[in-house]
Amino acid sequence: MAGFNSTKFLKAHFPDCATMRSLLTAYGFEPPAADTAEKWWRRGSVPGAWLPVLLGMLELEHGKPVSLLPYLDR
DSSP, rough: OOOHHHHHHHHHSSSHHHHHHHHHHTOOOOOOHHHHHHHHHHHHHTTTTTTTHHHHHHHHHHHOOOOOOHHHHH
């Protein structure tokens, strides 16, 4: 069964959780609390409800959708 490598995804797109939170705010999204976001890096998982928000924000940032293929474990 394939899985999603959240750690690889986070590290590829955000240097740290503070940057992620700042970008979310800059694009009009309400970011998660700092301690909540930091747990994503420690646990290596992004909650399912937040993944589409991050993808949408990254699409706005880059002007095109972000591929998820590099982060799928096969």
